[in-house]
Amino acid sequence: MIQLFHVYKHYLKGSAALEDISLQVEKGEFAFITGPSGAGKSTLLKLMFLAEMPTKGQIIINGYNITRLKRSAVPFLRRNIGVVFQDFKLLYDRTVFDNVALSLSVIGMPKKEIKKKVWEMLKLVGLQHKLNFSPLRLSGGEQQRVSIARALVNEPAILLADEPTGNLDQDLTLDVMKLFEDVNIKGTTVVVATHDKSLISRYSRRVITLEHGRIMEKQ
Amino acid sequence: MLIIKRISYFMTTMAKGIASNLYLNVVTIITIAVAFLILNIFFVIYRNVNAVLEGWQGRIKIIAYLQDGVSSQQVSAIEGQLKKYGNIKGVRFYSKQDALSEFRRELKGQAAILSGVSQNILPAYLVVMVRDRVIRNGTVGKLADSLRGIQGIADVQYGQGVTERFSEMLVMVKMLGIGIGGFILFAILIIVSNTIRMSIFSRKDEIEILKLVGATNMFIELPFLLEGVTQVLCGTGLSIALLYLVYRFFLYRLHHAFGSLIVNAHIVFLSGGTIGTILVAAAMLGFVGAFVSAGKFIRHND
Numbered sequence: 001m002i003q004l005f006h007v008y009k010h011y012l013k014g015s016a017a018l019e020d021i022s023l024q025v026e027k028g029e030f031a032f033i034t035g036p037s038g039a040g041k042s043t044l045l046k047l048m049f050l051a052e053m054p055t056k057g058q059i060i061i062n063g064y065n066i067t068r069l070k071r072s073a074v075p076f077l078r079r080n081i082g083v084v085f086q087d088f089k090l091l092y093d094r095t096v097f098d099n100v101a102l103s104l105s106v107i108g109m110p111k112k113e114i115k116k117k118v119w120e121m122l123k124l125v126g127l128q129h130k131l132n133f134s135p136l137r138l139s140g141g142e143q144q145r146v147s148i149a150r151a152l153v154n155e156p157a158i159l160l161a162d163e164p165t166g167n168l169d170q171d172l173t174l175d176v177m178k179l180f181e182d183v184n185i186k187g188t189t190v191v192v193a194t195h196d197k198s199l200i201s202r203y204s205r206r207v208i209t210l211e212h213g214r215i216m217e218k219q
Numbered sequence: 220m221l222i223i224k225r226i227s228y229f230m231t232t233m234a235k236g237i238a239s240n241l242y243l244n245v246v247t248i249i250t251i252a253v254a255f256l257i258l259n260i261f262f263v264i265y266r267n268v269n270a271v272l273e274g275w276q277g278r279i280k281i282i283a284y285l286q287d288g289v290s291s292q293q294v295s296a297i298e299g300q301l302k303k304y305g306n307i308k309g310v311r312f313y314s315k316q317d318a319l320s321e322f323r324r325e326l327k328g329q330a331a332i333l334s335g336v337s338q339n340i341l342p343a344y345l346v347v348m349v350r351d352r353v354i355r356n357g358t359v360g361k362l363a364d365s366l367r368g369i370q371g372i373a374d375v376q377y378g379q380g381v382t383e384r385f386s387e388m389l390v391m392v393k394m395l396g397i398g399i400g401g402f403i404l405f406a407i408l409i410i411v412s413n414t415i416r417m418s419i420f421s422r423k424d425e426i427e428i429l430k431l432v433g434a435t436n437m438f439i440e441l442p443f444l445l446e447g448v449t450q451v452l453c454g455t456g457l458s459i460a461l462l463y464l465v466y467r468f469f470l471y472r473l474h475h476a477f478g479s480l481i482v483n484a485h486i487v488f489l490s491g492g493t494i495g496t497i498l499v500a501a502a503m504l505g506f507v508g509a510f511v512s513a514g515k516f517i518r519h520n521d
Contacts (some may be wrong), residue, residue, distance in 0.1 A: 030349055049431070051431075058473075072435070072436075075430070075433045075434060075435045075436075075438075076433065077432035077433075078430070078431065078432070078433040079432070083431055089424070089427070089431070090428075091424065091425055091428065093239075097411055102428065102429065102432055103432040103433070105228060106429060106432055106433055106434035106435075108225060108434065150432065154432075
């Protein structure tokens with residue numbers, strides 16, 4: 001599902017964000033990536049959702065070697081990857097419905113079907129009654145649930161989350177993690193990057209620890 | 220096919236984009252309208268000067284007066300020589316007698332004043348019919364000068380001044396139009412490109428999210444391309460409407476000054492074909508301007 005072979009990521013200024021990363025996340029697995037700030041967690045996720053390319057090494061996502069992938073093919077691979085961020089990345093001039101529908105509009109799904117799917121997804125995250133709200137009227141936890149709904153609405157094979165609970169309190173954090181567990185049970189591969197050790201300790205899942213851009217331990 | 224299906228999405232997104240930067244878009248459209256107004260004024264002037272010249276086509280001739288005592292063989296030789304010119308489409312000879320008859324005909328009722336005049340007073344001449352292109356490119360004078368050098372021709376006359384001035388004016392309008400037009404088109408390209416760039420910047424969060432959820436560059440760019448085309452089309456349409464108002468006002472004022480005879484018959488507006496061409500060119504300009512910005516700020520940031 002996700003395979004990295006001796007991956008390096010260096011930025012122009014010469015600083016190494018990732019050094020010799022090799023790992024494999026199996027289909028349907030739930031894994032945490034952890035480490036202190038600046039360890040390379042976000043960079044690793046960015047490589048996984050093709051926001052950046054590795055300086056060296058090979059990355060295979062869903063069977064596609066992304067270093068050999070044509071630029072024009074990138075959007076189509078991204079449709080199989082849902083991404084959730086700490087800052088939600090919602091469009092605040094659109095409704096909750098529009099935000100979630102965005103993922104389906106880009107693949108050319110008919111309006112009627114979009115309506116049905118978005119409603120079902122919002123029901124799953126418990127926000128079906130706030131369909132026409134602006135995200136500005138929602139709490140942080142609700143906004144994160146909208147962003148999760150957007151990431152999951154087209155049923156991607158992989159869900160990547162970068163510090164998804166960083167802005168949420170304890171209860172909301174557990175709500176969000178519950179959603180991730182639910183989609184994982186249904187077969188979606190979930191990779192969550194977080195520096196919150198207490199969160200990781202709650203779940204008996206695989207943990208990949210990064211430090212200074214290198215993998216320190218895999219549990 | 221998918222693109223056609225999504226046309227309403229693109230149109231709505233484009234409209235939202237314009238609405239979200241309404242002030243900027245209105246200023247851009249007005250700027251484009253003013254720029255195109257200047258350009259369209261040149262088109263109207265060119266069309267009218269051209270119409271005048273077209274009216275002269277087939278009527279412009281050069282009269283080559285022959286020296287006294289030129290024999291008929293010499294006349295034939297001169298005629299043969301003239302027919303070799305690529306810019307001359309016909310030559311007709313008028314003998315001294317013909318010249319006098321013509322003169323009498325032109326004088327009509329006053330021909331009596333020529334009663335004591337001998338037929339030798341007027342020289343024989345050749346009427347040289349020139350091709351239309353000579354009038355268009357303003358080379359009647361040059362052609363006439365070259366005829367002066369032919370042995371047996373004493374003098375050459377044509378509509379000196381008038382045709383040349385109009386031809387020169389046509390060339391000048393054309394050159395000015397190309398120069399100023401090129402500059403204006405380039406300026407419009409920059410304006411559109413800049414407006415679209417700002418539009419892209421103002422929606423960079425949306426673009427980032429669209430890329431994240433798997434939108435293709437074409438999907439992201441199309442509303443911006445439509446926005447560019449719409450801006451220039453609106454500006455051009457406005458300029459044509461403004462020019463038409465100015466044209467009607469100008470006609471109205473001339474009508475009052477000179478009467479309808481002169482005015483209506485001679486001053487024309489842009490033809491339907493020209494308007495169509497301007498609009499198509501404008502749409503292409505808007506597309507290119509937007510495409511440049513989209514390439515720089517959407518495709519380049521992949």
